[in-house]
Amino acid sequence: MTERLKNRILIIAAVAALSASCGITGSRGNGDDNYFSAFETFPGQVWEYSRPAEFRVDTLRDSVARGGTLLLSLRHTNGYEYSNLWLELSYPVNDSVVRADTFNIILADDFGHWRGHGIGPSLQVTDTLSRDFTLRRGMPMTLRHIMRTDSLANIEQAGLVFLPEQD
Secondary structure, three states: OOHHHHHHHHHHHHHHHHHHHOOOOOOOOOOOOOOEEEEEEOHHHEEEOOOOEEEEOOOOOOOEEEEEEEEEEEEEEOOOOOOEEEEEEEEEOOOOOEEEEEEEEEOEOOOOOEOOEOOOOEEEEEEEEEEEEEEEOOOEEEEEEOOOOOEEEOEEEEEEEEEOOOO
């Protein structure tokens, strides 16, 4: 990944996180692209297994956006007990097939240093889930943690960001 692309992803993730903290989801506002972002904030900074984050794609310009990059943006505190987070993303491929992808998101290195950046105890990590993702208007997506505990403390927010393919 080039440095320019990394910087672009970080800027978009930061803007998306700021938008999410204000309760905003959707497009960048100009309506001329297929950008999408949505975030779920977890009450008390606890992500319950029984309460997956649910997203519905409702702001695409086109009915289908192919070949974009799907990113995960996660905010956690420095009190998070683990160095990683296993996630399952479920979404329909067509009318009869639902796909469930699993991801191991690394939050800290072998020495316990957090990968995320932030101010104070809050850290944000952005990771690529797919580089060739197809998004459909109205498409539901469900994100759940699949760790070996029912409740994950110190997880503040999880979100999905779709960056359309650049022409």
